[in-house]
Amino acid sequence: SAVISQKxxxxxxxxxxxxxxxxxxxSQVTMMFWYxxxxxxxxxxxxTANQGSEATYESGFVIDKxxxxxxxxxxxTLTVSNMSPEDSSIYLCSVSFSGGLEQFFGPxxxxxxx
Amino acid sequence: QKEVEQDPGPLSVPEGAIxxxxxxYSNSAFQYFMWYRQYSRKGPELLxxxxxxxxxxxxxxxxxxxxxxxxxxxxxxxxxxxDSATYLCAMxxxxxxxxxxxxxxxxxxxx
Numbered sequence: 001s002a003v004i005s006q007k008x009x010x011x012x013x014x015x016x017x018x019x020x021x022x023x024x025x026x027s028q029v030t031m032m033f034w035y036x037x038x039x040x041x042x043x044x045x046x047x048t049a050n051q052g053s054e055a056t057y058e059s060g061f062v063i064d065k066x067x068x069x070x071x072x073x074x075x076x077t078l079t080v081s082n083m084s085p086e087d088s089s090i091y092l093c094s095v096s097f098s099g100g101l102e103q104f105f106g107p108x109x110x111x112x113x114x
Numbered sequence: 115q116k117e118v119e120q121d122p123g124p125l126s127v128p129e130g131a132i133x134x135x136x137x138x139y140s141n142s143a144f145q146y147f148m149w150y151r152q153y154s155r156k157g158p159e160l161l162x163x164x165x166x167x168x169x170x171x172x173x174x175x176x177x178x179x180x181x182x183x184x185x186x187x188x189x190x191x192x193x194x195x196x197d198s199a200t201y202l203c204a205m206x207x208x209x210x211x212x213x214x215x216x217x218x219x220x221x222x223x224x225x
Binding site: 096 | 157217
């Protein structure tokens with residue numbers, strides 16, 4: 001397993017602004033992922049953060065809205081851009097050492113957009 | 115039809131009871147099946163994963179997969195108040211990292 005931290009743990013933001021969420025792991029990992037967990041909904045994969053290249057986005061998610069960086073094997077950021085109340089959610093990063101099968105999650109960032 | 119169906123509960127049981135949590139799925143390509151536990155205001159924690167059909171036991175927890183029925187279960191024996199959490203099933207196909215999650219079942223174990 002791994003120790004995963006996320007910053008901030010929570011935030012309240014105004015409509016139209018952007019927030020960058022950080023994910024830090026205590027060891028090098030093969031893969032890093034970003035998920036969204038909306039109330040009453042399934043955990044949904046936003047994108048896979050690729051080290052040194054552009055992230056791979058799932059259907060329904062685009063780079064302009066959710067830019068992602070992964071400068072090294074232990075750190076990634078997700079930005080939620082031009083926020084609206086519909087972006088209010090918990091955002092989680094996860095990591096895998098084994099190609100994605102066993103994924104370990106961070107504590108999440110609880111975002112409220114007013 | 116959603117790919118993974120999971121009864122959201124809530125499910126409330128007395129301490130010491132046997133708990134049965136279930137998911138059904140529609141995608142026959144799924145081969146790996148996981149159960150995550152998520153405490154309030156925490157990230158999901160991987161409990162167990164199984165490959166294809168069969169049972170897997172880990173302490174008080176038993177995971178069952180019936181691929182012919184597209185049905186998976188998690189049994190918790192001698193349930194404890196500390197088991198109170200939301201339980202998420204997840205699954206994926208061979209060679210894939212894209213996990214498909216159920217919505218989660220909220221479990222409360224009453225002392």
